[in-house]
Amino acid sequence: MKDQDHELPQDRYYDLSHAEADEVLNDLAYYRTLMVNVGFIGEAGSKDWVLVDCGINHYARRIIEAGEKRFGPAPPKAIIITHGHFDHIGSAKKLAQHYDVPIYAHPKEMDYLTGKRSYPVGNSTVGGGLISILSPFFPTDPVNLKKWVHPLPDDGTIPFLEEWRTIHTPGHTPGHIALFRDRDRTLIAGDAFITVKQESSMAVFIQHQHVHGPPAYFTPDWQEAERSVKKLAALNPVTALTGHGLPMDGENLQQQLSHLAFNFKDLAIPNHDKKIH
Numbered sequence: 001m002k003d004q005d006h007e008l009p010q011d012r013y014y015d016l017s018h019a020e021a022d023e024v025l026n027d028l029a030y031y032r033t034l035m036v037n038v039g040f041i042g043e044a045g046s047k048d049w050v051l052v053d054c055g056i057n058h059y060a061r062r063i064i065e066a067g068e069k070r071f072g073p074a075p076p077k078a079i080i081i082t083h084g085h086f087d088h089i090g091s092a093k094k095l096a097q098h099y100d101v102p103i104y105a106h107p108k109e110m111d112y113l114t115g116k117r118s119y120p121v122g123n124s125t126v127g128g129g130l131i132s133i134l135s136p137f138f139p140t141d142p143v144n145l146k147k148w149v150h151p152l153p154d155d156g157t158i159p160f161l162e163e164w165r166t167i168h169t170p171g172h173t174p175g176h177i178a179l180f181r182d183r184d185r186t187l188i189a190g191d192a193f194i195t196v197k198q199e200s201s202m203a204v205f206i207q208h209q210h211v212h213g214p215p216a217y218f219t220p221d222w223q224e225a226e227r228s229v230k231k232l233a234a235l236n237p238v239t240a241l242t243g244h245g246l247p248m249d250g251e252n253l254q255q256q257l258s259h260l261a262f263n264f265k266d267l268a269i270p271n272h273d274k275k276i277h
């Protein structure tokens with residue numbers, strides 16, 4: 001591939017090592033693009049693999065490198081998008097051009113991925129860490145992945161991922177999805193909940209494992225977001241990979257996730273939004 005994926009100075013500053021995915025399970029790995037995770041579903045060396053989310057802008061080359069290191073030169077069968085926020089689809093266009101594979105998203109997310117609609121502007125007073133860190137990566141053009149993006153089937157199945165199903169988890173965005181595998185109760189949660197306090201820039205880099213609600217600045221519908229967290233907690237996941245933060249598993253995950261589900265208003269909803277809630 002001709003490398004048009006020029007690096008920002010920030011890119012170099014925060015990520016000095018070569019791109020390599022970290023393994024969560026033998027068939028699930030992730031790679032962190034600055035502070036947003038992309039998921040790799042498939043065993044190392046397999047030609048049957050799927051990419052989940054596309055990270056922030058300027059990371060296509062690294063994501064391709066991490067994929068090649070894990071799977072060899074074969075492209076993924078597809079790319080699944082949990083939701084269309086810029087920090088999850090920033091490198092989508094370059095990845096789609098490189099791999100030339102279909103991208104799948106929830107039908108309610110399609111308008112945001114085909115240039116028809118933009119997400120509402122959030123309440124910047126609850127922004128802080130995330131906003132300031134990501135500001136160099138904010139997109140300047142509306143996203144249009146029309147050439148590659150297809151709506152996911154309504155019945156919860158996912159093309160090329162036989163064992164997995166989608167869980168519609170709106171609130172953070174209208175068409176937000178999580179991916180779930182019943183066999184071992186593995187969850188890819190997107191931003192429905194995350195494991196780092198996204199509003200604190202320190203926590204983003206120290207990366208404590210702790211379950212938190214969705215990133216506050218970007219979440220317009222807290223009622224739906226609460227229902228979605230309750231839905232995911234009810235699945236009692238054993239392992240979870242989230243859009244931000246480190247993966248979590250076992251009792252630690254289950255206790256903290258149910259704690260968040262039952263105390264969502266206190267723990268997740270910013271004070272300003274509680275009043276208008």
Ligand SMILES: [Zn+2]
Pocket residue numbers: 083085172191215218
């Ligand atoms: Zn998001």
Ligand SMILES: [Zn+2]
Pocket residue numbers: 036085087088191215243244
């Ligand atoms: Zn995010």
